[in-house]
Ligand SMILES: Nc1ncnc2c1ncn2[C@@H]1O[C@H](COP(=O)(O)OP(=O)(O)OP(=O)(O)O)[C@@H](O)[C@H]1O
């Protein structure tokens with residue numbers, strides 16, 4: 001069964017594209033047939049994918065589609081047919097395409113940097129995903145190892161009845177370095193803390209697929 005993950009969060013710069021790229025690279029390296037669907041007009045993920053095409057260190061093939069508007073639903077159906085995982089990277093706003101991407105997702109993944117404004121910014125996405133009866137998971141990004149703010153944000157997430165993944169990503173320059181090469185952290189520095197965090201997250205998502 002193909003698994004569709006939509007990475008969504010209205011807050012700009014929360015880490016949606018970084019997460020989509022790294023998860024895709026991690027799964028592709030493991031042999032999964034992975035497709036990316038970039039519905040963000042900024043096209044950051046498409047540009048990452050173009051860099052990847054020229055990098056011999058890319059360990060697994062990833063398909064990329066950048067389709068918007070009336071063609072989106074048909075493209076998603078097409079991708080579902082011959083991929084194990086489809087990851088949709090959405091823009092920092094809920095437009096018509098983003099609504100369809102959330103509606104079509106088996107999992108809506110919401111990266112949140114541990115601060116209250118970032119959590120508040122996610123509320124629209126959370127409400128929509130709930131209305132569409134989608135499975136939603138929050139993943140903390142650029143998270144410190146500990147601290148009062150981390151605890152406060154975690155409590156606030158739970159108070160909204162939203163499940164937060166146990167895995168989280170720290171604030172690690174390796175994510176930006178890998179992105180600039182069209183790679184994921186599991187490819188540039190497989191033994192780094194960033195790669196371990198990423199692969200732990202990937203395993204947690206896999207385990208939750210049931
Ligand atoms: N865990 C991390 N550690 C360090 N830097 C990170 C991390 N996650 C993201 N970044 C950096 O934060 C910036 C924004 O990340 P990214 O582009 O993935 O966010 P986004 O949610 O896709 O943004 P937009 O809303 O504009 O699409 C980038 O420079 C990226 O390298």
Ligand SMILES: [Mg+2]
Pocket residue numbers: 016017018040044089090
């Ligand atoms: Mg983005």
